[in-house]
Amino acid sequence: MTATQEITRLALAVSDTPQALESAETMRDTQHFVSLEEADAVVVLGGDGFMLQTLHRMLDNGRVIPAYGINKGTVGFLMNRPRKGANLLSRVNRAKCFDVAPLAMTATTQDGETQHFRAINEVSLLRETRQTAKIEISIDDRVRIEELVSDGVLVATPAGSTAYNLSANGPILPLDSALIALTPISAFRPRHWRGAILPDRSRITFRVLEAEKRPVSVVADQRELRDVVSVELAIQHENSLGLLFDPGHALDERIVAEQFVF
Template sequence: MKIAFVASPEPGGQRALKELSDGYGQAAVAEADFIVALGGDHMALEALHDAVASRQSRYTHAHRQLRRSSLHSLRTDDSTERLQAAVSLDLPVLQAEIKQVGGHSRVLFAINEIVLGRQVLQRAKLKVAVHGEGDPRSINGDGLMLTTPIGSTALNRSHGGPLLTLGSSLLALTGNAIAIPPAWCPVILSDHAILDVQVIEAAYRPVQILTVSETVPNISRVRLFRSPDRTVTLLVDREAQSRLCTPFGRQC
């Protein structure tokens, strides 16, 4: 069994990293069977993004990862057994196919959400279309985010977005300070939906895309959807599960 340990830069994380890697070895992320994240939610998300990035698109499942909820209660003597006994949760991956002003193309992946946000004081002007669901809609505001079920408790929730059930085949489209139309409310979509967003007046009202790990500025258009050939499997320590029903802040 090959394990890659990744840790928070704080002293507790680094001590745990040394103890575990000395005891179990340290594999490269690209070669590991498991990635063990030592730290909080952000550390776990970074590890998940590393897992997605390290696999080629032909792989359906990226690395498995065990998320420990607290460095203060971390035990290092039975990690192999805890990995085998961990609770498994398959997570969808969002994909963004981006065109920038000037013609450059990018592809990004995200676990929680993909955020489109204005870069300057002027509101973003966006034309949004969902394939097969009517005409495009014009929206003015600070931006939009597309969120997976596991990400729905995070930034999405703070902007009034809906809480999605884990394991559901749903995505949430939530606005940030939408001024036009004034009656805007979050939209729940099937995870088979394909969302096309065009930035209007992109040179004067620049828009950027943000994920946990990357920021791409000066977007002209983007297609957002659930990746058809990428998922990640999150392994939650059963001891952590007794204190926290599911990862990333979703309480019992």
């Protein structure tokens, strides 16, 4: 689907909240919906968490179409505002499409198991016990930090830079910046390291030090793997997702506005 192609067939993905279910019934009275396999775009009713679930579902199924979110949750950073009486199909066709590339993660556990996850917002490494984590950080096969002593560390995409990354005092990244954020979580050593902003072509490797004594888990959006010893990350441009936003409410504008919230 390109930006110039007209969208004629919509699918509908609905979270299980009463507000979303009620809105879905109203929409079905005026708009015909088809399956995800037949659709040109999907309308997502819910919050940011449900939007992430829907995007992951498309990634896992191997068919990715643009997603137009309508906020029926709380924050709704990835969603558009509800508008009563608006023609849904016209609204989707007027929307601006932004590409969001996921993080591809390969993680290895203490027992030698290897898992592959993808994350649209962020991948975070977190200590599992009261012991602080000790993590070696390499960028493009070069060790940059020999030992980060902290509660953990995360890597965020521009789309995820206003989520966990922001609460950990990481930078907000414009959507078209071609950057990723590397942000420590409650760093003890190096005490004054605030993180780094990296080109999105960078390959990041984390190696957990003293893994048995200081166990670490990894979370890719909402999927967790415990007791990891190494994690490798890279942006997967070939699997970019399309997020549709109303004119004047695009994600990059919201990213800029978020930096002036006190």
